[in-house]
Amino acid sequence: MRAAVxxxxxxxxxxxxxxxxxxxxxxxLTRQQNVxxxxxxASRSLCTVxxxxxxxxxxxxxxxxxxxxFSTAAADSIKDVPRGGPMVEYEKRIAxxxxxxxxxxxxxxxxxxxxxxxxxxxxxxxxxxxxxxxxEKSGRRRWLWSRLIAQPSTQSPVKGLYLYGGVGTGKTMLxxxxxxxxxxxxxxxxxxxxxxxxxxxxRLQMHKGVSDPLDMVAAEISDEAIILCLDEFMVTDVADAMxxxxxxxxxxxxxxxxxxxxxxxxxxxxxxxLQRNLFLPFIDTxxxxxxxxxxxxxxxxxxxxxxxxxxxxxxxxxxxxxxxxFQSLIGDEEPTPQTVEVVMGRHLEVLEVPLxxxxxxxxxxxxxxxxxxxxxxxxxxxxxxHTLAVEGVPKFGYHNRTAAxxxxxxxxxxxxxxxxxxxxxEAEPIELFENVVxxxxxxxxxxxSSRSQKSDDPDLCVDNELGFAKDRTISxxxxxxxxxxxxxxxxxxxxxxxxxxxxxxxxxx
Numbered sequence: 364m365r366a367a368v369x370x371x372x373x374x375x376x377x378x379x380x381x382x383x384x385x386x387x388x389x390x391x392l393t394r395q396q397n398v399x400x401x402x403x404x405a406s407r408s409l410c411t412v413x414x415x416x417x418x419x420x421x422x423x424x425x426x427x428x429x430x431x432x433f434s435t436a437a438a439d440s441i442k443d444v445p446r447g448g449p450m451v452e453y454e455k456r457i458a459x460x461x462x463x464x465x466x467x468x469x470x471x472x473x474x475x476x477x478x479x480x481x482x483x484x485x486x487x488x489x490x491x492x493x494x495x496x497x498x499e500k501s502g503r504r505r506w507l508w509s510r511l512i513a514q515p516s517t518q519s520p521v522k523g524l525y526l527y528g529g530v531g532t533g534k535t536m537l538x539x540x541x542x543x544x545x546x547x548x549x550x551x552x553x554x555x556x557x558x559x560x561x562x563x564x565x566r567l568q569m570h571k572g573v574s575d576p577l578d579m580v581a582a583e584i585s586d587e588a589i590i591l592c593l594d595e596f597m598v599t600d601v602a603d604a605m606x607x608x609x610x611x612x613x614x615x616x617x618x619x620x621x622x623x624x625x626x627x628x629x630x631x632x633x634x635x636x637l638q639r640n641l642f643l644p645f646i647d648t649x650x651x652x653x654x655x656x657x658x659x660x661x662x663x664x665x666x667x668x669x670x671x672x673x674x675x676x677x678x679x680x681x682x683x684x685x686x687x688x689f690q691s692l693i694g695d696e697e698p699t700p701q702t703v704e705v706v707m708g709r710h711l712e713v714l715e716v717p718l719x720x721x722x723x724x725x726x727x728x729x730x731x732x733x734x735x736x737x738x739x740x741x742x743x744x745x746x747x748x749h750t751l752a753v754e755g756v757p758k759f760g761y762h763n764r765t766a767a768x769x770x771x772x773x774x775x776x777x778x779x780x781x782x783x784x785x786x787x788x789e790a791e792p793i794e795l796f797e798n799v800v801x802x803x804x805x806x807x808x809x810x811x812s813s814r815s816q817k818s819d820d821p822d823l824c825v826d827n828e829l830g831f832a833k834d835r836t837i838s839x840x841x842x843x844x845x846x847x848x849x850x851x852x853x854x855x856x857x858x859x860x861x862x863x864x865x866x867x868x869x870x871x872x
Contacts, residue, residue: 448484449541450477456540468660469533475524475656476541479622482521483545483590490519490618492549492589519589523621523653525596527628530838531663534624535594541622542592552588555779556596556623557738557772560603563610565706577606581613589618595775595835596625598633598642599768599828605638608645615652626831629655635802635827665842674785675844681787682754688785689718689725689752696720705743714740716748722856723750728757732769741776749782749856756788760798760822764829767799771832778839783852792840798822801830 453473456462462469483490526534542553554562563580570576584591591614598604611621625632629649633642649655676684689698698718705712714736718725724744731753744751759767777784788795798820800808805825842848 447544448477448480449473449537449544452540452544453537463664466533466660466662468528468658469537472526472533472537472656472658473540475526475654476537476622479521479524480541480544483620486520487549490521490589490620492546492551494548494550517618518615518652519618519620521620523623525621525623525625525629525649525653525655526658527625527655528658529661529663530626530835531665531842532658532660533664534658538592538594538622538624542590545590549590550588551590551592553592553594555775556593557775558742558779559593560600561739561742563606564602567606577609578613581610581617581619585614585617585619590620590622593621593623594779596623596632597627597828597832598636599832601637604633604636604642604645607642608648611645611648611652615648621649621653623653626835628657631827631831633828663838665838665845674849675792675840676785676787677790679755679787679789685752685754685785685787686725689723692723692750693720698723698725701747703740703743703747705740714743716744719748722748723752724748725752726754728753728755728766728770732766732773733763737769738772738776741773742780745776745780745782749780749852751777751782751784753784753786756786756795758789758795758798759824761824762822764799764824764826767796767824767829767833771829771836774836774839774843778843781852781855783849783856784840784843792837796833796837799824799826799829799833801825801827804830 450473453462453469457464483492487493488496526538528534539553542551545551563584566580566583567576570579573579598607614621627634629646632646632649633639636642674688698720701716701719701724703714703716705714716724717727717730724747756770757763757766759770774784800823802825805823
């Protein structure tokens with residue numbers, strides 16, 4: 364069948380060349396229909412041409428049949444044609460009760476996403492979104508050709524979207540809803556910002572020694588995805604901050620359209636960071652290529668579920684309960700020390716897991732957050748384990764600020780990978796971070812400088828990035844321990860979790 368289609372297409376092209384004047388744009392026809400269904404007689408009828416008096420052009424019966432003969436297979440193959448968009452899906456979810464109605468902030472945001480969706484549909488060809496049309500040459504050949512000949516800037520005619528606002532307001536949900544409505548044949552990628560930057564640094568290591576490795580990385584990324592959806596855009600690392608402007612200038616010049624969520628407005632990104640003056644040009648680039656849209660809702664939807672019904676055990680005396688719960692999850696398997704492979708650039712490193720079995724890992728907090736490990740290790744961990752038991756989560760302050768950053772990253776990675784958390788902690792989630800504040804919060808509580816404030820309370824941590832990130836972590840810890848989240852997890856992994864009540868201060872499902 365495939366050979367017959369190929370022969371028929373070659374005959375169609377020859378026929379079109381013979382009757383160039385007044386001909387119908389065949390390539391346009393095939394692009395719109397997304398599929399060619401040629402019956403057995405179609406290839407034979409290509410030799411017969413009739414004149415269409417009404418339109419004054421020569422038309423092959425095969426072309427006519429292409430317009431009219433859509434079988435079930437044809438209908439299935441054109442499901443990727445853009446239709447509806449995120450607004451239609453959003454309304455469906457409200458009607459079904461999956462989403463709460465009446466949130467004007469979410470409606471405003473979904474309208475922005477719908478506008479972006481329609482712009483992309485209208486400019487599909489100019490944006491080179493179709494992965495099959497854009498892959499006429501292999502990715503490697505296209506990349507090598509671009510290295511030999513300087514490529515002109517091909518910025519997308521469509522601007523991206525930068526969504527920012529408070530925690531739990533639905534930013535990620537709305538971006539994912541938008542992403543899910545994009546046709547499967549489009550070049551698109553949805554990834555957490557932590558994971559994205561790890562990928563970038565890994566690629567940079569592979570291109571060491573070339574004149575502009577960032578340009579090569581951008582070429583590879585844009586070859587894979589024109590629509591890039593980044594969740595939780597948060598810049599805390601100076602190494603990331605120093606390369607973002609050049610990286611995204613390269614990406615935007617290659618036609619990439621960015622859709623991102625963040626807790627921070629563009630002007631607040633990397634606020635107070637080292638050498639921030641070198642980061643500021645990125646903010647201008649971001650504003651130039653993306654429409655910034657705030658979600659002003661004060662509602663944290665993660666708190667509306669059955670919050671506090673999970674497996675968050677308060678008090679060091681609950682460590683026995685945590686061990687019992689861990690043992691009940693792994694069943695008859697014997698927990699043993701294990702290792703997790705972590706890709707760091709060109710090197711493969713190993714993260715040691717004190718105890719692991721049946722998809723569950725057990726750590727002391729110090730082993731997980733008081734050591735020089737980071738996002739790459741956590742992503743590697745959740746590739747091998749779906750459940751994490753952490754013993755001894757402390758309250759955070761100035762004395763363990765670095766551990767607090769790692770804990771925030773750990774919760775982000777766990778939430779992104781839809782993992783399950785069991786832990787013992789010194790206090791409720793909101794109390795864990797009560798000594799972590801932003802500069803504005805510190806100045807509001809005292810008219811004196813933040814430095815004077817810190818001298819009054821030696822353990823007060825005044826840190827803008829951590830102060831903003833803590834709200835997201837508290838919100839996610841709450842959702843991770845909600846009945847709804849755990850039921851979804853159990854449905855996915857089919858590992859039901861039953862609470863153990865030993866009379867202690869334990870939050871039970």
